[in-house]
Amino acid sequence: MGTYKFLIVLVLSLIVFFNPCIGLNEVVTNICQKTRDPQFCLDTFKSDPRSNAVRDAHDLAMLALSITDLKIQDNMNTFPEIRKKIKDQVSLHRLNVCQYDYRRAFKGFREAYFQAEKSAYWDAMNTVANATNYVIECQNVYRIGKPIAESPFAATNLEVVTLSGLIYSIISMAAA
Known part of the structure; x- marks a missing residue:
């Protein structure tokens, strides 16, 4: 009898260990299946425990x-370090433009958060x-x-743009 209990525990442990959706509840999985990606x-x-x-x-x-807000904050935190490495005016100008753009993006995503919180979904989108x-x-x-x-910031920019598409898709479902 003890051997069967051990085997059952072992099999269940392996299923949990090798499950690619571990940590995601059924609601998240179902919504994700309806998105474009x-x-x-x-x-x-x-990987976000809040998804539970x-x-x-x-x-x-x-x-x-x-999550998008945190990505933008993390990227904004890299600006001072990048600024230290810049040696020419063109690169400095580009960094300043990106820093300004990221501040506006941060403010926008924060505003969208509060709009979605109030179920003002179309405004949030x-x-x-x-x-x-x-x-x-x-x-x-x-x-x-030239x-x-x-x-x-290419990788982060792409990730934020991709997250935006995901947000748009999920908000559309919330609004329906």
Whole structure:
């Protein structure tokens, strides 16, 4: 009898250990499956312990906005270190543009959070779109003028733009 209990515990442990959606409740998984990029959605929320408390699309939209807000804050924290390494005026100008754009994006995503919190979903989607445009402007400043350069924020910019699409999708579900 003890051997069977051990085997049952072992099998259950292996199932839990190798489950790719561990940490995600069923609501998050179901909502993610309805998005344009389910795997990105699942990856976004699987490492965030707050996802366990999600009860509906509204909660998930709030969490997605919060995650995006933190990404933007983290990126803004890199500006002083990057500034120390800059040696030319063009790079300094580009960094200043991005810093200004990121401040506006941060403010926009924060505003969208409060709009979504009040279930003003259409306003939140509009605000997310505008805030995302600031991040795109940061990316574009490295492509416009000479010399064309790779943005030090390219990966974060892409992630924020992708998160914005996810937010838009989830907010659409919350509004329905």
